[in-house]
Amino acid sequence: MADRETGRDRRQVLLGLARTGLAAGGFGVLYHVLRERPRERSATPGIFDWRRTGGQRAGAIARGSDPAANVRRAVAALGGMERFAGRGETVLIKPNVGWDRVPEQAANTDPDVVAELVRLCLEAGAARVVVADFPCNDPRRSFTRSRIGPAARKAGATIVYPPSLGTRPADLPGVLAGLEVMELLPRADRVINVPVVKHHSLAKATLGMKNWFGVIGGGRPRLHQGIHRAIAELGAAFRPTLTVVDATRILVANGPQGGSLDDVRRVDAVAAGTDPVALDAWGASLLGLDHRRLGFIAEAEKLGLGLGDPSSLEELGTA
């Protein structure tokens, strides 16, 4: 029986309805997949320990005008990257890509340092190297202008940042409770923390343990209310396989994002090691700070995260 107005019979109308329904359903599913991506809701344990046992030295400092060579020498002095990145493993490299600044402004980790670490991990047999951060500025601009994105990609790493990188809940302890973490943390076998040495008006210095701000999702600004305790608790919650402190250029004032080249000093050094507290103490000394009087280093020692003594690091000198 055809409809008088449109000339369609029941069969055609039903087919039309079915097609429309299918299209609408498809849209709904697509929307769900794209936008409301099923997020991991169950909290992961809040202590992330990626350390490897063994090794004699707390760390080593290499100096020279080539940042990549410094990285190679410092890591070699610790026994080579094979010690930290195993065959077939996924390695997460966490540089400081906080700001929409160029390398010369020393607000982010040096791109050559990051790229060299990527190469060393791949040479050591890592299956996948991921470079990730939650920048303070626009992520795409920060990764591009810091040159960390292009350099690490060229070296063979996967680059991830928001909005394609999200957060997931974690049972973080103490002052960190309730904050979410970078969603790929539980999937990483090994993690290398690669801070840059910078001034910070509240904590005095932003170094390795402070760099963990960059794996915390929204709400991290409130951690500044008790910054020293918060930094130490971050150090307790995130225990990296390796810490590499970039002091190719350091920012001595107007940190942590600087801007003026007058605030940048060239130190041409890179330190690598497994004692995050000793490495932070070394970085603080470069800024002319007395590490024994720095709140977050004292707090970290109290938590047993390491020894705030830069002399435990081996000085390799200039090549």
Added chain:
Amino acid sequence: MIWWRRLRLLYQLAFLALLLWLLERLAAGDPRTLPYDLLHHGDPLTAAGLALAHHAVPTALGLSLAVVLLTLAGGRIFCGWICPLGTLQELVARWGTPRRLRERSGRNRWRPLYRTKYVLLALLAGWAVLGSLQTGLLDPLSLLARGLAAAVWPLLPVRGPVPGGWIAGALLAAVVLASVWTPRLFCRAFCPLGALLGLLARFSLFRIRRIDGRCTGCLLCVTDCQGADEPLGDHRVEECMVCLECIDRCGEHALSYGFSSAPSPLPAVPDLSRRRALGALAGGLVLGPVLRASGGGRTARSATAIRPPGSVPENEFLDRCVKCMLCQQACPTGAIQPALSGVGVEGFWTPVLDMRRGWCEYTCTRCGEVCPTGAIRLLTADEKIGRNDDPPVRIGTAFIDRGRCLPWAMATPCIVCEEMCPTDPKAIWLEEAVDHGRDGNAVRLQRPRIDPARCVGCGICENRCPAGEHAAIRVSTAGETRSAANRMLVGS
């Protein structure tokens, strides 16, 4: 099917795909300088509106001259072959197309309602003469880009929600879905750009011609007609969208598209009496001042109407902005949002910055790169941040709310705004102070202070302030570079 029907569909899909691709690249933050505003630059309605409202047309809009010439040569080819909004309507109209030819032709006959677009054009022209450019509200390119930016792109994971986005989305949906009922209802009845091109098409050299002896009056030519221009009798050339469907349908070979050597005497077109046209123009002339006076966008300055960096002074801004929201699409932080209030009726859906949704990235100049009308000037990064000792481009100034600020009001350490401040030296500086909490114990604090001579109003401090949604540091328009009246400091 004659080859040109396929060719037309190909053209339509290509332009639609081009627009969607450009908008997608823009939203994704593609670092390349693609011609994001290409189609918007070919919009004669924008050009005409700016000429009336602003007495000048940016050179970039020269492309619209090509569309004018195209229309003078061959009629409203833009409407039938290029306009992406027309294409969307045509695609959607297929759903509602009856199978019986007679019912189909019924939907494609001319109706008196289709005169409305000329009334709207006259109204908008009258309004523009008085310096208020409102063509963007109904301009098909603005309407489409705005609807996509406000209601379609937010569906994707990369973009956040848009306040009031449903308004632009509902308008777009209504325009497109009305085609199920009457094909291209918007083009035929309401599109001011179509009306403008229709006025030009009256003089077109190429048009549909009819060989009188052959026509049997069968009405088949109307079956798939896009413009409802009725090629059967007195062809309404100003309504014709050059879809050429009529030629294909005519079984008697009575119709052709070609050079008309002896132009048919102009019918009383646009199908609108002179009285009505003048009435509409007068309506615009009255409506303009009334809405400006009661809407209060220009004189009653708003503290929160923070315009994108490089925006021209407010009066000129309202003369230029066509509300296409390409700037919103381009903004990497999502700070640029349509203004639903606080900018007067004239400013409805013009771009402002909402610092709780984003902030103005210090060296980013993306919004000015994509603005098709120069409402937002193209800046270089150096110009914007004032390198080389020139003053920076300020969009406002940040003010501290000492009643909400943690170190000022609650003896709690916090330096987030100072840490985020991107200027060199920082506009936010810290004052050492000793306060005490409830227990009477002394607390050493660093309290943020603002150096208004340094602040550019970027708003990243407001964006990151931990004092909840109503931040303890907020940007207002005071001191914005573009306004000579909104100065705060002596000598600035």
